[in-house]
Amino acid sequence: AAKVEKTECDSIALFLCRCRPPDVVVFPRCVEEVSALAKVCHKHRLPIIPFGTGTGLEGGVGAMKGGVCFSLRNMEQVLDLHPEDFDVTVEPGVTRKTLNAYLRDTGLWFPIDPGADASLCGMAATSASGTNAVRYGTMRENVINLEVVLADGSVVHTAGKGRRPRKTSAGYNLTNLFVGSEGTLGIITKTTLRLYGIPEAMVSAVCSFPSVQAAVDSTVQTLQAGVPIARIEFLDDVMIDACNRFSSLSYPVTPTLFLEFHGSEQSLEEQVKTAEDITQSNGGSDFQWARDTETRNRLWKARHDAWYAALALRPGCKAYSTDVCVPLSRLPQIIVETKEDLIENRLTGPIAGHVGDGNFHCLMVVDPNDPEEMHRVHLFTERLARRALAMDGTCTGEHGVGLGKRALLCEEMGPVGIQVMQSLKDALDPNNLMNPGKILQREEP
Amino acid sequence: LSCKVLSSVVTPCYCFVSPQIRVKPDNTGVVTDGVKHSMNPFCEIAVEEAVKLKEKKLIKEVVAVSCGPQQSQETIRTALAMGADRGIHVDVSGKDYENLGPLQVSKILAALAKQEDAQLILLGKQAIDDDCNQTGQMTAALLDWPQGTFASEVSLEGDKINLVREIDGGLEHIKINTPAVITADLRLNTPRYATLPNIMKAKKKKIVTVKPADLGVDVTSRLEVLKVEEPPQRQAGMKVETVEDLVVKLKEAGRV
Numbered sequence: 164a165a166k167v168e169k170t171e172c173d174s175i176a177l178f179l180c181r182c183r184p185p186d187v188v189v190f191p192r193c194v195e196e197v198s199a200l201a202k203v204c205h206k207h208r209l210p211i212i213p214f215g216t217g218t219g220l221e222g223g224v225g226a227m228k229g230g231v232c233f234s235l236r237n238m239e240q241v242l243d244l245h246p247e248d249f250d251v252t253v254e255p256g257v258t259r260k261t262l263n264a265y266l267r268d269t270g271l272w273f274p275i276d277p278g279a280d281a282s283l284c285g286m287a288a289t290s291a292s293g294t295n296a297v298r299y300g301t302m303r304e305n306v307i308n309l310e311v312v313l314a315d316g317s318v319v320h321t322a323g324k325g326r327r328p329r330k331t332s333a334g335y336n337l338t339n340l341f342v343g344s345e346g347t348l349g350i351i352t353k354t355t356l357r358l359y360g361i362p363e364a365m366v367s368a369v370c371s372f373p374s375v376q377a378a379v380d381s382t383v384q385t386l387q388a389g390v391p392i393a394r395i396e397f398l399d400d401v402m403i404d405a406c407n408r409f410s411s412l413s414y415p416v417t418p419t420l421f422l423e424f425h426g427s428e429q430s431l432e433e434q435v436k437t438a439e440d441i442t443q444s445n446g447g448s449d450f451q452w453a454r455d456t457e458t459r460n461r462l463w464k465a466r467h468d469a470w471y472a473a474l475a476l477r478p479g480c481k482a483y484s485t486d487v488c489v490p491l492s493r494l495p496q497i498i499v500e501t502k503e504d505l506i507e508n509r510l511t512g513p514i515a516g517h518v519g520d521g522n523f524h525c526l527m528v529v530d531p532n533d534p535e536e537m538h539r540v541h542l543f544t545e546r547l548a549r550r551a552l553a554m555d556g557t558c559t560g561e562h563g564v565g566l567g568k569r570a571l572l573c574e575e576m577g578p579v580g581i582q583v584m585q586s587l588k589d590a591l592d593p594n595n596l597m598n599p600g601k602i603l604q605r606e607e608p
Numbered sequence: 609l610s611c612k613v614l615s616s617v618v619t620p621c622y623c624f625v626s627p628q629i630r631v632k633p634d635n636t637g638v639v640t641d642g643v644k645h646s647m648n649p650f651c652e653i654a655v656e657e658a659v660k661l662k663e664k665k666l667i668k669e670v671v672a673v674s675c676g677p678q679q680s681q682e683t684i685r686t687a688l689a690m691g692a693d694r695g696i697h698v699d700v701s702g703k704d705y706e707n708l709g710p711l712q713v714s715k716i717l718a719a720l721a722k723q724e725d726a727q728l729i730l731l732g733k734q735a736i737d738d739d740c741n742q743t744g745q746m747t748a749a750l751l752d753w754p755q756g757t758f759a760s761e762v763s764l765e766g767d768k769i770n771l772v773r774e775i776d777g778g779l780e781h782i783k784i785n786t787p788a789v790i791t792a793d794l795r796l797n798t799p800r801y802a803t804l805p806n807i808m809k810a811k812k813k814k815i816v817t818v819k820p821a822d823l824g825v826d827v828t829s830r831l832e833v834l835k836v837e838e839p840p841q842r843q844a845g846m847k848v849e850t851v852e853d854l855v856v857k858l859k860e861a862g863r864v
Contacts, residue, residue, distance in 0.1 A: 268646055268686045270804035360804035427805070456798045 185212055185226035192237045194310060194318060194352045201350065202316035204231050210599050211314065213346040215255050215282030219289055220484060221565025223345050227600035233350055235284070241265050242353070250307060250327045252355045255284035262356075271358040274299040277561065278470070284351040290343030292561040297386075297519030298393045298425070299359060301561070306342050310353035314592040319349070327355050340587070345563050346598035348591045362393070362425030366435055367459040368452035370422070370442045371415045375399070376495040377445045378418045382518045383491055384441045385422075390434050394423035395519040396466050399502065402473065402513035402526075406465035409472035414465055415449060420518070421466045423459075469515045473526040476511055480528045485512075485544050487551035488522040488560030497550055498523060504546060508539055522560035549574070569604045635835050637706065647683045650732025652690075654792040656799040657762060658730050659691035666764045667728065669693045673720060675713050677701035681815055688810035689802035695815035696720060700827060707829035709738075712820070714746035719823035721751060726787065728769075733758055733791040744791035754784035758793040 191197045204211050210230025217224050226232060239256030246269045253262060260280045263272050276293035277286065285291075287309060292301035299305070307329075308322035320326070321337035341348055372378040375397075382395050397420055398406070404416045420442070424434045431454075439450050453459045465472070474482050489497050498514065505512045505525070516523025525547065529540045548558035548571045558564075558571040573581050585603055588595075595605060630639045647655075658670045672687035674680040675698040684695035698716050700708055721729055734741035748755035756762070760779070761772035773780040774793050802810075820827045848854045858864045 267801060268682065270689070270802050270807040272801075361801045363803045363805050456800075 183225035183227055185210075185232035186229045188214075188232040188234050190234050190237050194238075194312065197233060197235070197238075197312045197350055197352055198316045198318055200231070200233065201312050201314065204596060205315045205594070208594055208596065211346075211350065211596050212598055213255075213288070213350045215285030215288070216258060216279065218277075218279035218281045219285065219345075219565065220486075220562045221289075221345075221559075221567055223289065223563065223565045223598070223601060225566060225600075227566070230596075230599075235282070235350075235352070238352065243355075244269070245327070246271055246358075248327065248329075249358045249360075250355055251358055252308075252327075252353055253283050254353055255282050255351065257284075258282055259286065266358070270361050272361050273305075273356055274359055275302060275305060283356065284354050287342050287354045288344060288346055288351055289563040290561075292517070292520070292522075294394045294396060294517060295423075296517060297395060298391055303339055303342050305357040306338055306354055307357055308353075308355035309338055309341050309351055311341055311349035311351055313349045314594065314596050318352075322355075329357075343563065345565065345601050347588060347602050348597060350597075363427045364425075364431055364454070365393075365459065366424045366431050366452055366454050367462050368422040368424070368435065368438065368450060369414070369462050370420050370439075370447040370450045372418045372420065372442075372448075373446045375418050375498045377447065378420050379491070379495045379498075379518060381420065381438075381442045381445045381447060384445070385438050386491075386519065388437050388441065390424075390437050391426070392422060392434070392438070392519065393425040394421070395517070396421040397514070397516040397518035397523065398465060398469065399498070399514040401511075402469060402515055403465065405472040405476050405513050406468060409475045410464055410468050412465060419465075420447075421463055423463075466515070469513070470526065473511075473513045473528055476513070477528045477530070479530070480511075481531050483527045483529065483540065483544075484562070485525045485527065485547055486522070486559045486562040487547055487556055488520060489551050489554045489556030491521045493554040493556065494518060494521050494523070497554055497556075500550060501525065501547055504543060508543055510536075510540060510543055512543075517560075520560065521556070545571070564602045566601060569602065572602065573604070631836055631838050635837055636833065637836050645679060645683075647686055648732050648735045648737075650734060650736070650792055650794070651683075652732075652799040653794070653796050654730040654732050654790075655687045655690050655692060656797045657790075657792055658728075659800075660797065661762075661764070662691065662693075671696060671724060671726070673698065673717065675700050675708065675716055675820075677705055684815050685807070685810055686802050688813045688815075689807040690800055691806075692813075694813055697815055697817045698823070699817050699819050704827050707831075708827060709829060709831060710740045710742035710746055712825065712827045712829065714743050714750055715825045716820055716823055716827075717743070717747045718750040719825055721747075721787075723823070728786060729753075729789045731789070731791050733793050744789050748789040751787070751789070753787050753789055755789045755791070756782060756784055757791040759790050760793050760795045762790060762796065 189200055191200055201211060210226065210228050212224060212226045212230055212232045214224050214232050214234045235255035237256060238254040240254045241251065241257055241262060243252040258280045259273060259276065262283060266272055274295050275291060277291045287302050287306050290302050307327050308320060311319050311321060313319060321341060322331060341351065378397055385392055399418055400416050403414050403419050406412060407414055422438060424431050426434060435452055442450055451462060453462050511528040512525035514523055514525050527540050530536055551558060552575055558568050558575055564572050588603055632639055655672065661667045662670050670692040672684050672692040672695045674684050681697050684697055688695055717729060729747060731744045744757055745755055756769060756771035756773065758774045759771050760774045763770045767786050769784050769786060769788055771782050771784065773782065848857060
């Protein structure tokens with residue numbers, strides 16, 4: 164008997180396109196079971212939808228053509244920790260917070276922190292990033308090896324079984340082929356990750372600016388000054404206002420930067436001093452910083468509550484996050500043009516961004532029962548993506564292509580690029596069983 | 609208050625990283641092989657508080673103590689990496705360790721407190737594997753010291769301690785004399801992470817191993833575990849349309 168489980172419809176891609184549950188859900192407990200099940204699906208030409216925590220934001224787990232959802236939550240072991248080599252291998256059921264709790268006593272951590280407590284293998288599948296990518300990179304830089312079950316059930320180790328050198332130039336880079344493949348090339352059943360030492364000390368700071376330009380200039384100059392800043396987060400005036408209302412805070416309602424520095428006690432003093440001088444020279448004001456955990460959390464409260472503060476602006480509405488990324492130098496221009504677009508089209512879209520990477524999110528707060536508004540939001544997001552593409556950027560910095568950005572991917576890559584991607588897909592999954600309908604648009608006969 | 613602090617009982621305790629805890633087939637206990645052990649979360653908070661007091665120069669020295677097999681030394685090392693000065697490992701293993709309970713541990717701590725001339729004992733309020741919430745209280749009773757349990761705020765005032773306790777009715781403010789026993793509750797502080805450089809430094813700090821017999825303590829248990837079993841499987845719930853239906857169903861089930 165088929166067992167149907169509902170999937171959560173909390174991403175706009177899904178609620179724009181209706182919830183798409185699979186026909187069957189299976190819960191394999193080991194890679195041998197995943198492989199055997201994949202062989203069955205392959206034989207009967209059944210679509211395969213890998214499922215980690217289901218926290219992706221681009222409809223990645225929607226079963227567009229039905230099929231079999233492989234829920235990997237029962238494979239939840241942390242295997243092979245090598246503290247002296249700074250690497251660890253985990254199964255798909257292990258989330259980033261679980262891993263960091265496991266690693267506590269070793270003095271190591273895995274720093275990539277997307278909003279949700281996501282499956283690490285899932286994060287590899289979507290090439291996830293977090294607020295400290297500016298210092299630690301994204302999944303692309305931090306996955307050393309993957310164990311993947313392909314559409315026909317065969318199992319491949321992308322860097323060779325059990326191998327974990329810090330660098331390699333052996334053959335094609337299969338590991339990074341699967342990172343970001345969003346379940347369309349294979350099911351990731353193990354990932355070997357690069358770990359980092361927990362910073363000796365952390366300092367957080369907040370600073371207000373008279374303009375977006377001033378905030379971004381400060382960011383660029385701080386990076387150019389060689390400050391190994393760990394996090395630079397940008398909140399625009401609309402977002403700050405929302406946060407003030409939501410959390411009863413009193414930040415000045417202007418573009419604001421939230422900064423975080425990691426290092427030894429001595430290096431922190433120097434880093435903070437340099438950053439403070441730079442912000443002042445750009446017209447920054449109200450520079451506050453803190454060393455102890457409790458005060459740091461208070462300073463960053465606005466940033467932590469941003470999503471909820473945005474939602475609270477219009478109770479009863481849902482929120483959708485845009486995700487463009489442009490070269491740093493283009494960031495002020497794109498944010499200014501985007502804000503003008505929002506005002507002109509009467510849309511609610513407070514902005515929060517990982518400004519050190521040139522990546523920002525408009526949290527579009529929209530009434531799901533108002534088709535006219537939904538349509539306006541949809542058009543806005545397309546204009547925004549095209550604006551970013553025109554500035555040498557990408558339509559998705561962190562969230563992936565999923566369902567909603569397939570057409571934009573074609574514009575971003577161009578026909579030859581898409582053709583190369585399609586050729587790889589055809590080589591590894593000729594029957595288009597692996598998460599069909601994601602990333603690439605197939606011409607339906 | 610210049611004194612030595614005999615810091616928390618850092619009991620290696622089942623870390624929540626592992627999947628379901630399973631009952632042994634013979635119902636004598638839970639499976640512990642291969643289950644990841646690490647410092648009890650409330651003990652982490654106690655260690656953090658002790659280190660904070662030392663950083664404020666209110667106490668002279670923090671000593672971390674753990675009772676258990678060889679592996680307990682790892683939790684002592686973590687405490688040292690957080691800032692404790694030295695460690696004492698009370699070696700209890702095998703059947704003795706399986707039967708080790710709050711009464712024996714508190715006897716050990718009382719003996720150590722006298723030996724070390726400690727002025728303050730800080731522990732976690734309870735271990736998350738047995739949830740006994742007894743060791744702190746028993747230790748205070750054995751030493752005839754005042755106790756401040758479920759502490760969410762601690763401040764030293766001369767040779768007295770001001771404490772805020774989290775109790776069912778709210779927050780209780782008390783003042784106790786030293787020497788004293790304090791048990792840490794969740795909101796006392798946020799424990800620091802042991803960083804790599806501090807872990808390396810901690811390797812040079814001393815851990816001394818003693819046996820309970822050296823302290824004159826008999827660890828024979830006065831309790832015998834008869835049976836350990838899983839709680840009954842949760843039954844499916846039922847949805848009803850109206851409040852009236854709910855009342856009817858509750859009456860049918862004999863609940864009202």
